[in-house]
Amino acid sequence: MPHTLPPPVRESRRRWPTVALILGVGLVPLLIAPLPLLVTIGMLTPWVLLLLAVRHSHRTRVVLARATRRVEQLRAELAVALTDPVTGLPVRRPAETHLDRATGLVSVAVVDVDDLRGVNNTHGHLVGDAYLAGIADRLSTLTATDPPGAGLVARLGGDEFVVITRRDPQDLAAALRALTWPRLCLGDRELPVRFSAGICQLPGGDAHTGFGRADLAMYTAKRGGGGVAVYDPDRDGSPHPPGVRPTHRTRDRGTDHGEVIR
Numbered sequence: 001m002p003h004t005l006p007p008p009v010r011e012s013r014r015r016w017p018t019v020a021l022i023l024g025v026g027l028v029p030l031l032i033a034p035l036p037l038l039v040t041i042g043m044l045t046p047w048v049l050l051l052l053a054v055r056h057s058h059r060t061r062v063v064l065a066r067a068t069r070r071v072e073q074l075r076a077e078l079a080v081a082l083t084d085p086v087t088g089l090p091v092r093r094p095a096e097t098h099l100d101r102a103t104g105l106v107s108v109a110v111v112d113v114d115d116l117r118g119v120n121n122t123h124g125h126l127v128g129d130a131y132l133a134g135i136a137d138r139l140s141t142l143t144a145t146d147p148p149g150a151g152l153v154a155r156l157g158g159d160e161f162v163v164i165t166r167r168d169p170q171d172l173a174a175a176l177r178a179l180t181w182p183r184l185c186l187g188d189r190e191l192p193v194r195f196s197a198g199i200c201q202l203p204g205g206d207a208h209t210g211f212g213r214a215d216l217a218m219y220t221a222k223r224g225g226g227g228v229a230v231y232d233p234d235r236d237g238s239p240h241p242p243g244v245r246p247t248h249r250t251r252d253r254g255t256d257h258g259e260v261i262r
Helices: 007-032 035-081 093-099 118-124 125-145 169-177 207-223
Strands: 107-114 152-157 160-165 184-186 189-191 193-204 227-230 259-261
Touching: 007 152, 035 189, 093 160, 107 207, 118 125, 118 169, 118 207, 125 152, 125 169, 125 184, 152 193, 160 169, 160 207, 169 193, 169 227, 189 207, 193 207, 207 227
Parallel strands: 193 227
Antiparallel strands: 107 160, 107 193, 152 160, 184 189, 227 259
């Protein structure tokens, strides 16, 4: 009995001559092309590939340039968000980060400007802003003796500032007191510099405790009529939990513990 091929195989055998003819016709132009033409094609191929690579590189550069501009824009927006527009100082968040990352003993002073509302009501908010900027300039001198990057002055908001420095608390208290003189000259006005400040010293790495203790000492100074108070745990107590700021303290033994400098 003769061997019979399956129908699909017989069909493919019938089609093969046609496929071979088509392939042969396609190769004929290359086979009969003059040698100079083949040489020209061979010479042009690298340039075509180079042009394609350059085009791809240009697109890549455009994408990278757009991404770079976007990153720079975001950095600028972040810098604006972290900078107080009135004083040019950092705001609370950078100050907290700075203290959280600090190592070794650090002195923290929370400074509350006295009667800023009275300055605004009497002289206007433009003068009030200039008054805050002038006080900020004076506070910024307190970190001049710190190692590079160790000291920081920031505006916490409203009428409050913070000073983070390596200075000894007593030395910092004396320096703060000296900042109240002379009076601040704003155009044709001379305004007294009045503030209440609280100081604490602690190891770096705990912004909440540092800010909290200095804030409690500042309240002691303010209730005593202004000046500078150095934190004392027996007198001032412990800082409140995060997000809670005291409006008054139930225990206060006066100024017989710690120090209040006026």
